[in-house]
Every structure is written in C-alpha cells, then in structure tokens.
Amino acid sequence: MSLLDFLAILQGAGATVGLSLSGIALGVPLGLALALARWGRVPIVAPIVATYVSVMRATPAVTLALLIFFALPNAGIEMDPVPTAILTLTLNTAAFNCEIWRAALLDFPRDQFDASVAFGMGSRLRFLRIILPQIARGCLPALVNEMSLLIKASPAVAVLGIVDATRAAVRVGAETYRPLPPLLVALVIYAIIVAVFIVAQRSFERNRSAAAASPAPLAATA
Amino acid sequence: MIRGFAITWAHRDQMLDGLINTVWLSLSAAALAFALGCALAAALMSRARPMAISARYLVDTMRCVPFLLFAYLVYYGLPSFGIRFTSWMAGLVALTLYNAAYMAELLRAAWTALPRELIEAGHAFGFAGFSLFRRIVLPPVILAAIPMIGNQLIQIIKDSAFLTIITVPELTHQASSIQATYFVPFAAFVTAVLLYWGLCMVVEAAVAGVGRMAEARR
Numbered sequence: 001m002s003l004l005d006f007l008a009i010l011q012g013a014g015a016t017v018g019l020s021l022s023g024i025a026l027g028v029p030l031g032l033a034l035a036l037a038r039w040g041r042v043p044i045v046a047p048i049v050a051t052y053v054s055v056m057r058a059t060p061a062v063t064l065a066l067l068i069f070f071a072l073p074n075a076g077i078e079m080d081p082v083p084t085a086i087l088t089l090t091l092n093t094a095a096f097n098c099e100i101w102r103a104a105l106l107d108f109p110r111d112q113f114d115a116s117v118a119f120g121m122g123s124r125l126r127f128l129r130i131i132l133p134q135i136a137r138g139c140l141p142a143l144v145n146e147m148s149l150l151i152k153a154s155p156a157v158a159v160l161g162i163v164d165a166t167r168a169a170v171r172v173g174a175e176t177y178r179p180l181p182p183l184l185v186a187l188v189i190y191a192i193i194v195a196v197f198i199v200a201q202r203s204f205e206r207n208r209s210a211a212a213a214s215p216a217p218l219a220a221t222a
Numbered sequence: 223m224i225r226g227f228a229i230t231w232a233h234r235d236q237m238l239d240g241l242i243n244t245v246w247l248s249l250s251a252a253a254l255a256f257a258l259g260c261a262l263a264a265a266l267m268s269r270a271r272p273m274a275i276s277a278r279y280l281v282d283t284m285r286c287v288p289f290l291l292f293a294y295l296v297y298y299g300l301p302s303f304g305i306r307f308t309s310w311m312a313g314l315v316a317l318t319l320y321n322a323a324y325m326a327e328l329l330r331a332a333w334t335a336l337p338r339e340l341i342e343a344g345h346a347f348g349f350a351g352f353s354l355f356r357r358i359v360l361p362p363v364i365l366a367a368i369p370m371i372g373n374q375l376i377q378i379i380k381d382s383a384f385l386t387i388i389t390v391p392e393l394t395h396q397a398s399s400i401q402a403t404y405f406v407p408f409a410a411f412v413t414a415v416l417l418y419w420g421l422c423m424v425v426e427a428a429v430a431g432v433g434r435m436a437e438a439r440r
Contacts (some may be wrong), residue, residue: 054419055415055419057376057422058376058379058380058415058418058419058421058422058423059380059415059418059419060379060380060381060382060383060384060394060418061380061383062383062384062386062387062394063383063393063394063397063411063414063415063418064415066394066397066398066401066407066411067407067408067411067412067414067415070401070407070408070411071407071408071411071412074407074408075408151288152287152288152289153288154288155288155289155290155291155384156290156384158290158387159386159387165291166288166290166291166294169291169294170294170298173298178302179294179298179299179302180295180298180299180302183291183294183295183298183299184295186291187283187286187287187291187295190286190287190288190291191283191286191287194286195286
C-alpha cells in the first residue's frame with residue numbers, strides 16, 4: 001500500500017465525514033421539528049410523523065438509499081448521488097433524533113412550563129428561552145450516540161457509487177491484491193472519527209458540570 | 223405504479239426467498255451472537271485483569287467500526303489467512319461476530335445493575351464459577367436485557383441489508399434484482415421496506431410478549 005493509496009482512503013474519509021456532518025446538521029433540527037409536531041399533537045401531521053418514525057426505524061439505510069436513488073427519477077425528480085446520500089442519511093437519522101427529542105419533551109418538568117405561562121411568555125419565547133436550552137443539554141449524550149450510529153450507517157451510500165472511506169479501502173485492496181492493510185487503515189480512521197465525537201461530547205459535559213458547580217449569579221442578589 | 227406492484231407481485235417467490243434469507247440470517251446470527259455475547263460479557267466482568275482488558279478492547283473496537291467495513295474484512299480480508307467463505311457464510315460470520323460485541327455490552331450493562339446481594343446469596347449457597355454464572359447471574363440479566371436484545375435484533379435485520387453488497391441474496395438484494403430486470407424501483411423497494419417494517423413489528427410484539435411472560439414469572 002503506497003502513500004497515494006493512503007491518501008485515497010483519507011479522501012474517502014473526507015467524504016464520510018462531510019456526508020455524515022451534512023446529515024447531522026439537517027437531521028437534528030428536522031428531528032426536533034418532527035418531535036414538536038408529535039408533542040404538540042398537531043392534527044394529521046402527528047400520526048403521519050409517528051408512522052414515519054416507525055417505518056424509518058425498521059428501514060435499512062441501504063434499502064432507503066436505493067429507493068430514493070431509483071424511485072425519485074420516476075416521479076420526475078432527478079438527483080445526483082451526493083444529494084441523494086445526504087437525503088438518505090438525513091431521513092434516517094431524523095427519525096431517531098425525533099424519538100430522542102420527544103422523550104426529552106415528554107420528560108420536561110410541568111412546573112417550569114406552568115411558571116413560564118404564569119410569567120406571560122408566549123409559546124415561542126417559552127420554547128426558545130425555557131424549554132429548548134434545557135432539553136438540548138439533556139439530549140446531547142443520546143444525540144451524539146445517534147451521530148456515531150449515523151457514521152456507522154454511512155457506508156450505505158456506497159450503493160450510490162459514492163467513494164467513502166469504506167469503498168475507497170475496498171478499491172485500494174482490489175488494485176493492490178492485498179485487501180487487509182487498506183481495510184485496517186479504514187478501521188482506524190472510523191475509530192478516530194467516532195472517538196472525536198465522543199471526546200467532544202465528554203468535554204462539553206465537563207464544561208457544563210463545571211459551570212453548574214460554580215455559584216449561580218442569582219444567589220448573590222438575595 | 224400499479225404495474226410496478228403487479229410485476230413485484232408476479233415475482234413474489236423471489237421476494238419471499240429474500241425475506242426468508244433475511245429472517246434466517248438474522249435469527250441465526252442473533253442466536254449465535256447472543257451465545258458469544260454471554261461469554262464476552264463474562265470476560266468483560268472477569269476479575270482476571272488481562273482478560274477483562276482484552277475483552278474491553280475487542281468490544282470497543284467493534285463498536286467503532288461500520289458493519290459494512292467489518293463484513294468486507296471477513297469476506298476479503300480473511301482469505302489472506304487461508305480462511306475462505308461463501309458470501310452467505312461470510313455474511314453470517316460477520317453479522318455474528320459484529321453483534322456479539324454489542325450483545326456483550328448490553329448484557330454487561332444489565333449485569334452491573336444486578337444487586338450485589340443476589341450474587342452473595344449465590345456464594346452462600348455454594349455456587350461458584352460457571353454454575354454461579356449460569357444459575358444465578360445469567361437468568362435475571364437476560365430478563366432485564368430483553369428489550370435491548372430486541373432492539374439489537376432489529377439492528378441485525380437492518381445490518382443484514384448491507385450484505386447485498388457482498389451479493390448475499392437477502393431481501394434488499396432480491397428487490398434490487400427485480401428492479402434491475404423490470405425497472406420498477408418504487409414498487410420493488412417500497413415492498414422491501416414494508417416487509418422490513420413488518421419484521422420489526424413482529425420482533426417488537428415478540429419482545430413485549432416475552433417481557434410480559436418474564437414479568438409474570440417474577
């Protein structure tokens with residue numbers, strides 16, 4: 001395996017990270033929107049979201065990618081592999097994120113909700129200032145866990161012809177007739193990517209608990 | 223679209239083959255992974271440090287790797303060591319080894335939550351080593367882990383779809399081949415998705431049923 005082969009796998013890893021991050025950036029807010037629709041019991045939308053989540057939870061990413069890639073042109077929508085891949089990963093992760101957000105919303109303390117109503121906050125302000133900051137912190141570990149699951153599902157985009165880290169490694173293996181070294185390089189790369197997510201989450205949590213340990217500024221005024 | 227579903231229906235035997243392959247692969251992989259996971263969980267909880275640490279490394283590595291990459295390692299990598307599998311066997315081996323790590327991790331989690339008294343009582347009754355593990359530790363751990371094992375089974379079913387890439391004739395592969403022959407992508411893949419959905423519903427119902435049974439026995 002030459003340096004060039006190594007760089008090819010690294011380039012594939014770039015695609016893996018780029019596609020996964022796009023999926024995360026779109027899927028986390030979309031999941032929140034879906035969760036809010038279910039939480040608020042929006043008529044018609046809520047049951048559709050519930051069905052969507054149930055189906056998505058059962059659908060393999062490979063099957064979803066193939067469905068989107070081959071079926072959308074039939075409906076007159078032509079899509080390149082890269083947007084298709086991002087759409088696949090987004091739709092997949094949004095369903096799981098929806099469940100994470102929804103669990104946090106259902107767990108949100110009723111008294112805080114009532115207090116914000118008593119202070120005359122509108123639903124928008126209440127959500128942005130009271131609910132979202134708290135559930136976002138609470139959801140973080142579960143969201144990061146889902147992000148690492150998304151990274152592990154991302155090789156599914158190989159069926160669309162995209163060269164991600166896994167596909168790049170297999171290609172190098174096929175060209176050099178020695179499949180093991182490139183696959184092990186890819187393995188290490190994935191381990192590093194997942195580890196980065198976990199370390200980022202841990203340091204965020206540490207900062208948070210450090211902030212919680214310092215005295216709250218409000219207490220001084222009493 | 224109706225035509226697409228009619229064609230898919232006409233080739234229902236092919237779809238059914240795929241479904242049976244998916245179910246058969248997933249169930250055997252789950253059973254084997256569970257057995258292996260029990261052993262790995264015991265190694266993780268072992269008081270022999272080198273054993274616990276090497277098991278921890280094994281499990282953590284597995285949990286960082288995407289399943290497809292691991293399947294490639296088994297299918298393309300193992301022949302370097304003179305171990306050759308058919309694609310079906312490679313799929314089964316990959317699914318089993320990969321998920322054994324996840325099974326071990328969730329059994330370990332249930333095990334750590336086990337009350338200390340139970341094990342001490344077991345010791346007092348003269349249980350030790352393997353008999354302690356089999357008679358005292360394992361039953362409550364399995365009962366507590368049933369919902370997670372069910373989730374893992376769903377994950378196994380989903381992972382098995384990756385095996386289409388190494389040409390295992392499972393459900394997604396069969397849907398792909400029908401779509402490639404007759405160009406009915408929507409009908410073929412939607413049928414596959416609905417079948418996966420149905421499978422997961424069955425798993426969930428089974429988990430709920432077993433959970434109720436476990437509750438009644440307690």
